[in-house]
Amino acid sequence: DTEVTQTPKHLVMGMTNKKSLKCEQHMGHRAMYWYKQKAKKPPELMFVYSYEKLSINESVPSRFSPECPNSSLLNLHLHALQPEDSALYLCASSQMSKGRMNTEAFFGQGTRLTVV
Amino acid sequence: QQPVQSPQAVILREGEDAVINCSSSKALYSVHWYRQKHGEAPVFLMILLKGGEQKGHEKISASFNEKKQQSSLYLTASQLSYSGTYFCGTEEVTGNQFYFGTGTSLTVIP
Numbered sequence: 168d169t170e171v172t173q174t175p176k177h178l179v180m181g182m183t184n185k186k187s188l189k190c191e192q193h194m195g196h197r198a199m200y201w202y203k204q205k206a207k208k209p210p211e212l213m214f215v216y217s218y219e220k221l222s223i224n225e226s227v228p229s230r231f232s233p234e235c236p237n238s239s240l241l242n243l244h245l246h247a248l249q250p251e252d253s254a255l256y257l258c259a260s261s262q263m264s265k266g267r268m269n270t271e272a273f274f275g276q277g278t279r280l281t282v283v
Numbered sequence: 284q285q286p287v288q289s290p291q292a293v294i295l296r297e298g299e300d301a302v303i304n305c306s307s308s309k310a311l312y313s314v315h316w317y318r319q320k321h322g323e324a325p326v327f328l329m330i331l332l333k334g335g336e337q338k339g340h341e342k343i344s345a346s347f348n349e350k351k352q353q354s355s356l357y358l359t360a361s362q363l364s365y366s367g368t369y370f371c372g373t374e375e376v377t378g379n380q381f382y383f384g385t386g387t388s389l390t391v392i393p
Contacts, residue, residue: 209370209383223380267312268374268381271327
């Protein structure tokens, strides 16, 4: 199984709502990532979990809250988002060796989020 | 730090060759190359780990100049299926962030 599964595929939420994005992989990867991608732009790194610990937070607003319940699951909790947060949210996972990502990252198909 | 790619966009006819460049201001541990088609997730093409390394899969190959912090992706005899946006991704020597480059839109026409 070389898949990263993200749910839901599409999400529309109001600015006062609370929702969660989910990501799952069963490849035994110990690094998992959240990226945000706007149209015609490269993916922007948001968070990195390494061995279930948050290792990188790229100055993301607190209305985005990541969680890694176990080595296979990654969540992104959303609260009080703004319309400019509308984007494609991509989850990825990769092997780690000596703290390095020296193999490919596998990406999920993403959640297309619209904040109204 | 986000690496910079050039060119921003390129249009090719089937069978033509293209080179996409990726440049970083930071010392790099690795360079990855991905292709993303519209509405889809990025798909891995290859990874380069050491300076001067070159890899390839038939008509797509890449090189990594560790001293210059630069990588190039070579596409030869392009096919319609090569169309998409190409991103390099870099992991710096210090820290383990993985940043995508600015992207290159490649369109292959018949």
